Amino acid sequence: MYPFANQVQKLKDAPITDPVRGWERRFGLGTEWRAKTLYAGMITNAVAGTTGPAQLEIRSVIAGLPANELLTIAGVKVISENGADIEIQTPRYDLFTRILVEIAAKGGSIHEIAGNDDIMVSVTEKTDQTSPGLPGTEIARVNREGFDGARVLIAVKVADLAPLLRIVPLTDPGLEHVFDY
Numbered sequence: 001m002y003p004f005a006n007q008v009q010k011l012k013d014a015p016i017t018d019p020v021r022g023w024e025r026r027f028g029l030g031t032e033w034r035a036k037t038l039y040a041g042m043i044t045n046a047v048a049g050t051t052g053p054a055q056l057e058i059r060s061v062i063a064g065l066p067a068n069e070l071l072t073i074a075g076v077k078v079i080s081e082n083g084a085d086i087e088i089q090t091p092r093y094d095l096f097t098r099i100l101v102e103i104a105a106k107g108g109s110i111h112e113i114a115g116n117d118d119i120m121v122s123v124t125e126k127t128d129q130t131s132p133g134l135p136g137t138e139i140a141r142v143n144r145e146g147f148d149g150a151r152v153l154i155a156v157k158v159a160d161l162a163p164l165l166r167i168v169p170l171t172d173p174g175l176e177h178v179f180d181y
Helices: 004-013 019-051 094-105 158-167
Strands: 057-063 077-082 085-091 109-113 118-125 137-143 150-157 174-178
Touching (some): 004 019, 085 094, 094 158, 150 158
Antiparallel strands (some): 118 150, 118 174, 137 150
């Protein structure tokens, strides 16, 4: 959840340089952000009531790297080892993408993510650029408002994810996100 309450506090702490506009801004934005804080809290409680709280960690099965090397990657916990396969637990969301990029860069392969063998990846491209030869199937291509280019959603077999992460840089344009489950 976006920390609107923190922003309200920063707004309160900021000096008012223009007596009229400053108070107007403080009242307008403060009211909006307080309302958003309440609304986000209601949604969080409603979702938690029906599905439970969001899981902030995800498990994956990795091969090609020893457990001690995986443990050098910030956020990675080794859960178990089964032959060449190592089950790890990592944070979700943006950190998940960054961890997988680091695993791939070190030569690791990804065998499973949360029990699944398919994943969706988003990459960004400039208008005059295409990404031929990427593994997977393009699901959608959406022009990015205010940017030169498009966001491309790709369905990828998890086994093909590490090779993709090695050839698409984590930049813009480039790899944007590996979606977790």
